[in-house]
Amino acid sequence: MNGNSGNNAQMKEFLLLLSKKVGYRLSRLLDIVEYAREATIIEVKEESGGVTGIRLSFKSETRDDVYHYASIGRYGAKCTCEANTLGNELCKHILAGVIIMEAINLNKYGKSLDLNEMKWLSPNAAESEIQNPGTSSKIRDGGPQHMKP
Numbered sequence: 001m002n003g004n005s006g007n008n009a010q011m012k013e014f015l016l017l018l019s020k021k022v023g024y025r026l027s028r029l030l031d032i033v034e035y036a037r038e039a040t041i042i043e044v045k046e047e048s049g050g051v052t053g054i055r056l057s058f059k060s061e062t063r064d065d066v067y068h069y070a071s072i073g074r075y076g077a078k079c080t081c082e083a084n085t086l087g088n089e090l091c092k093h094i095l096a097g098v099i100i101m102e103a104i105n106l107n108k109y110g111k112s113l114d115l116n117e118m119k120w121l122s123p124n125a126a127e128s129e130i131q132n133p134g135t136s137s138k139i140r141d142g143g144p145q146h147m148k149p
Contacts, residue, residue, distance in 0.1 A: 007106045014102050014112050021121050022090060029095070036096035044104060045073065051105045051113070056097050072097035074117045090121070 015033070019026045038058060045053035053073030060066035070079040070093040077098075078084065083091040098121075102113050115121060 007110075010106055010112055011102065014106075014115075015099070017115055018095075018098065018121075021115050022095070024095075029099070032092050032095050033099055035092060036099050039093075039096055039100060041100070042069075050109050050111065051101045054097050054101050054104075056093065056100065058093050058096070068093050070094050070097050072101060076120050 015026060015029050018024075019029050035058075039056045040058075042055040042057055043053075044051060053071070056070045056072075058068045058070070060068060068079055068081040070081075070084075070091075071077065072094055077090075077094045079091050079093045081091050081093055083089045084094065098113075098118070105111060105113050
């Protein structure tokens with residue numbers, strides 16, 4: 001996020017909407033915003049006056065010389081991390097990509113992404129209950145799963 005207070009307000013609103021859409025605590029999304037700063041942008045797809053897709057790489061936090069690659073777009077997302085590849089779960093790399101897409105869209109085009117176009121986000125929130133302390137069984141950050149109370 002840059003110093004533009006209008007863009008900052010739009011980003012905060014976007015994070016609230018994303019939090020509701022995926023059933024994730026806002027505080028965890030803010031952690032993912034920080035994590036997104038470590039991403040390397042490989043490619044940004046743009047058309048019709050907006051960002052339509054992005055490809056990213058992330059250095060593994062647990063293994064040396066291992067990178068995770070994420071591709072995110074309007075119609076789907078995929079990541080090479082174990083949570084997404086083996087568990088078909090919405091991982092933090094994909095969420096970071098959505099947040100980066102929003103930041104680019106705000107800074108370059110002055111408008112927010114339409115999360116309703118990303119229908120693939122919705123089933124993750126609808127299928128799962130928010131678990132204590134706010135993680136979802138379908139959204140993984142590589143840490144241990146939390147048990148329902």
